Amino acid sequence: MAKLKGKTVAASEVEMIEVVLPNDTNPLGNVLGGRVMHLIDMAGAVAAHRHSRRILVTASVDYLDFVHPIRVGQFIILKSRVTRVFHTSIEVEVRVFREDYMTGERLQTSSAFVTYVALDETGRPRLVPALIVRSREERQRYREALERRRHRLAMAKRAHLRYFDKWQPKRR
Amino acid sequence: MAKLKGKTVAASEVEMIEVVLPNDTNPLGNVLGGRVMHLIDMAGAVAAHRHSRRILVTASVDYLDFVHPIRVGQFIILKSRVTRVFHTSIEVEVRVFREDYMTGERLQTSSAFVTYVALDETGRPRLVPALIVRSREERQRYREALERRRHRLAMAKRAHLRYFDKWQPKRR
């Protein structure tokens, strides 16, 4: 297992583009938050698949902000890149941009950090290749990923003790 | 504006149920993370609409965890309730459960905190009614919402300085 060769950030980077159709919008003509979330999950998953070449499940989403609306008549561009791996999990940063098809203007509208867990065919977690970070920015994102992970685990622990653990499966 | 009458948590609580169809799943038969995210956004938005009776936009999603998979042949149950309001924004907790349609067994699979901003017809933020919290649990969630908000704003500030602010609209 130790023999898994590391991969660079660039080796799994993804850029997706989607055309906003009426079906993706709320009655005001803005893209639904839930539609953007679905695309963020897809864009993040492609990067994580390219890094790991494994079956993946989405484990968590954090710091997802919607700063500007995206409207009918604009393109949605998603850029995703792996920021760090933790044995069997992969954190991916996904940034979302809108591009106006008439003016060409682009603006970042969202960003998010999505974590995936790699599984084998029987559903057990599997090691993923190490991430080779090179540039100053890659190293900074790598360091911050650890902070995010610690905060996430601390919060999850509190939440689990409070909400999940009291809750028992029951039949109805 | 000060005359907006407060509303209780119970007044806007929501329970949604969805049947998992093949279209909602990945090739392994598990519900897609992005599909669950879309439903979380819908369930949270209904609670926020019931509390505010305003036009809303999704502003952020945090602490979204996927702890157990949901499969074809199970129901997705979503429960959402307002945890706190901050002048023009509303934090909603959304919990996700799966219910097996053959055994009736239920299990919490996800939880998330989604924040919505209330707008008037011209797109400017509008005050929303205060939240009346009564039970010990409601008061606890209310206090923790402030912590979450502070952490979110701190992170957003760092993220904005780093990623958004350097980035300028350009034409292509």
Next chain:
Amino acid sequence: MAKLKGKTVAASEVEMIEVVLPNDTNPLGNVLGGRVMHLIDMAGAVAAHRHSRRILVTASVDYLDFVHPIRVGQFIILKSRVTRVFHTSIEVEVRVFREDYMTGERLQTSSAFVTYVALDETGRPRLVPALIVRSREERQRYREALERRRHRLAMAKRAHLRYFDKWQPKRR
């Protein structure tokens, strides 16, 4: 088989809520009848699953009325409850309401009676638990279900003699 324990109406009652998206509407902005029918089938099926915990097929729909339109910008609320069981089939009443998200006003827009048949894994009909009816209203719906069934069978028989039976499978 006689040992199947009866279940109350409350044990399987369902409330669903859906947000009307542009995709659900006709060019006038009203929800499509066919979309409401799909939701009625889903809401009825959840109640029938909760009562029977069996594989189910939809057998018939009757007395489905559309009294008021539902528009973009409104929620669709569906309430379903078992009205009677007949050995292997389950009649469910589904009522549909619209809730305006700005005013909170609610109005019943449709009702329907949907009958499901419970099957085992090989596709043969299976007995379902008896329905325990308690309130005066539950007993009334229970009695009327028998009338509806008789009318349905009488009509089906006529229809079958006329349309189905004359019609023979053929190859083209």
Next chain:
Amino acid sequence: MAKLKGKTVAASEVEMIEVVLPNDTNPLGNVLGGRVMHLIDMAGAVAAHRHSRRILVTASVDYLDFVHPIRVGQFIILKSRVTRVFHTSIEVEVRVFREDYMTGERLQTSSAFVTYVALDETGRPRLVPALIVRSREERQRYREALERRRHRLAMAKRAHLRYFDKWQPKRR
């Protein structure tokens, strides 16, 4: 208004064919009842539009039976024809068939009677052309449509008195 020229049954008859895709099915591979209902509404609406050339709303569905399942790998064929008009409403019979794409075998799987109301641009009911019935079968369906209407109105009246009228709009 009396000058609206009558139209024959043949002038508005419709035949639709749909390919069953995985998205249309339940986890067992059978087409969802709600999907068939949506197609029935579409097929009936096309016939009613061709007869009336008016804006239409679906008013009611009756005697909808599901006699045989339709599976992935089969075509859904829908045939609809106007059976009678009542001033501003149009009753359409819709029959559903499955056609196996490998064997070519066809079998009727459902039938239903759907009633549409014709509206003008302001939403008020409008007269529709009379139906010219010629064959013995067309005349028989025409006579039976009256029976169905009477039964429907009688049931609707009871249902309205019981369920709808007691229910008052309320704010939440």
Next chain:
Amino acid sequence: MAKLKGKTVAASEVEMIEVVLPNDTNPLGNVLGGRVMHLIDMAGAVAAHRHSRRILVTASVDYLDFVHPIRVGQFIILKSRVTRVFHTSIEVEVRVFREDYMTGERLQTSSAFVTYVALDETGRPRLVPALIVRSREERQRYREALERRRHRLAMAKRAHLRYFDKWQPKRR
């Protein structure tokens, strides 16, 4: 294999009708080209299935023109018929019409030629029945299909030499 009985053009002709819903359109209210292409593929496939009663894959699309737009509030009518078979492949002509639901006016908006290949369960090409052409028009389309095929093969060969052959599978 030589015993496959020929079939007439009429034996596999298809007419489909679809109602344009908001989800099928671009922000200007016109049906998306890609939506029409999907329907052309479906309509062509039904005719090819009826002719061959085989598993089919779409092999190519040619001469697809969009001459007039189709708008929300119109029906899409597709007519498809087999024009010629070449051992294991079937060329189908698909014509697309719009029908205005208020005026009844019909206009051809597109036509295309789609070629399908018949396969057995293991994915190998299978012979399909010969096409029996009778009318002068059927014979003309039959002759022209050969021209189209020759042009297609000539172009495909050039394209393959240029684009496909230089391109080698690689791992990323």
Next chain:
Amino acid sequence: MAKLKGKTVAASEVEMIEVVLPNDTNPLGNVLGGRVMHLIDMAGAVAAHRHSRRILVTASVDYLDFVHPIRVGQFIILKSRVTRVFHTSIEVEVRVFREDYMTGERLQTSSAFVTYVALDETGRPRLVPALIVRSREERQRYREALERRRHRLAMAKRAHLRYFDKWQPKRR
């Protein structure tokens, strides 16, 4: 109008990636031809929008070949680039690749040439910027685009004389 500045091929190149979901496939697990066509139209339209910054309609599709199937569990990658402009129309080449998410293997599965027409707000054709071609390959595609256009116009003319022109709008 003559002042429209030319744009290079690179200025409007597009790469899209899509995850194949069960809903995109036929019962054998292969992506539907019609789904790929829809994506080709989207990918081609983005390139044409980036070149023209105009409202566009799809005018024709040619030489669309499906050489290899794409399956559930693979990514669809589309690459589109403008090959030539003709006053108000833009020809775009779209190439389709599959990428296996477990092995990373990539293979070209389709290519097509799609032509779009640029319109102003009133629906009249508008001039688009000239295409600046630089590399030997860009010049070759540019020359061949003229051949394709001539063949397309010749075929369209024959087809129109034969099929479209005889056909007159009629009311039904």
